[in-house]
Amino acid sequence: MPLAVLILGAAALCAPTLRAQGTAAPVATATAKPKAAKPHAAPDAAASATPVKTFGNKNAPITMEVFSDYQCPSCANFYEQTLKPLLGPDGYVAAGKVYLVHRDFPLEMHPYSAIAARWANAAAKIGRFQDVDAALWDNQGSWSADGNIEKFVAAALSPADFKRVQALLKPCSAVAPKSKADRSAPAADLGCSVDPYIVQDIGLGYSVPVQATPTFVIIYKGQKYPASSGFVTYPILKQFFDSLLSQ
Numbered sequence: 001m002p003l004a005v006l007i008l009g010a011a012a013l014c015a016p017t018l019r020a021q022g023t024a025a026p027v028a029t030a031t032a033k034p035k036a037a038k039p040h041a042a043p044d045a046a047a048s049a050t051p052v053k054t055f056g057n058k059n060a061p062i063t064m065e066v067f068s069d070y071q072c073p074s075c076a077n078f079y080e081q082t083l084k085p086l087l088g089p090d091g092y093v094a095a096g097k098v099y100l101v102h103r104d105f106p107l108e109m110h111p112y113s114a115i116a117a118r119w120a121n122a123a124a125k126i127g128r129f130q131d132v133d134a135a136l137w138d139n140q141g142s143w144s145a146d147g148n149i150e151k152f153v154a155a156a157l158s159p160a161d162f163k164r165v166q167a168l169l170k171p172c173s174a175v176a177p178k179s180k181a182d183r184s185a186p187a188a189d190l191g192c193s194v195d196p197y198i199v200q201d202i203g204l205g206y207s208v209p210v211q212a213t214p215t216f217v218i219i220y221k222g223q224k225y226p227a228s229s230g231f232v233t234y235p236i237l238k239q240f241f242d243s244l245l246s247q
Contacts, residue, residue: 013212013229014072016107016181046164047193051124053133055100056093062241063219065101067201067210070117070136071110071144075214078231079137085234092241102133104201105210106178112147114176114198119153121194122168123161131156132165168193179205220244 066083068075083100085091092098104121106113116136123132135156136149143149154162172192179202180186186202188195208217208227215229218240 013214014069014074014107014109015212016109016179046125047168049125051121051129051194051197052127053102053104053120053124053129055087055102055130056098057096058099060093060096060099061220062092062098062244063101064098064216065103065219066214066216067103067105067205067208069105069107069110069113069213070120071113071140072107072213073140074231076137076140078214082232082234082237086237091234092238097245098241102129103204104198105205105213105215106176106198106202107213108178108180110144112144112149114178115147116143116149117198118169118172118176118192118194119149119165121197122165123153123157125168125194126161126164128157128161128165177202179210183209218244220247 066078068079086098086100087093093100102120104117106117120129120132120136123129132153135152136143139152143152150166153165157165169192171189172195173189175187175189176192177186177188177195177199183206186199188199205215208215210227210229212229214231215227217227218225
């Protein structure tokens with residue numbers, strides 16, 4: 001059965017709105033006079049690392065790419081009700097049947113979504129994406145009210161890992177890249193090591209095209225199925241996966 005027939009509650013999607021976003025001005029960095037007696041600190045290798053925002057075995061027969069906005073209530077509901085069981089000990093990711101890929105698609109309508117994506121990508125650079133991803137979804141109702149994302153990221157990481165994530169985001173300007181309703185390229189802070197990966201995900205979303213979040217694309221044995229948007233329960237999604245695996 002086509003998955004589109006099984007989608008429920010699509011009216012609750014988060015859809016982009018036409019609202020221009022400014023481009024961040026370059027951040028000037030003062031050059032301090034070096035002290036001869038103090039050695040330079042070794043740079044964290046994570047700054048040049050590629051964020052890994054995936055779950056499971058990449059050789060699994062089914063790949064599912066989910067384009068999400070961390071501040072989108074429908075995306076949080078999809079995570080809590082569908083993706084959590086998929087990722088659980090009895091789910092199809094643990095069973096090696098599904099490879100789950102997270103894609104960032106922050107919308108202009110949500111003031112903190114792109115900042116949340118930055119935190120998630122920074123955590124992904126040090127191999128702690130899954131912890132921060134869960135913390136952002138589980139606490140969306142709290143940090144969406146005031147933008148205090150840092151509090152929940154800190155709680156999800158060890159003090160040492162939190163400091164590494166903080167250091168990665170320190171050069172980033174206040175304006176983070178977001179998707180745009182007119183599909184134009186989002187602005188990225190060239191000094192922010194995570195922004196290019198968010199922009200890359202947005203570009204992939206444009207090509208789908210993602211019209212609202214959450215949107216997911218399923219690939220089985222090289223065949224890419226049409227993108228689906230909206231809420232689908234885990235039992236229904238599992239039923240669709242079973243139909244693919246039985247082919």
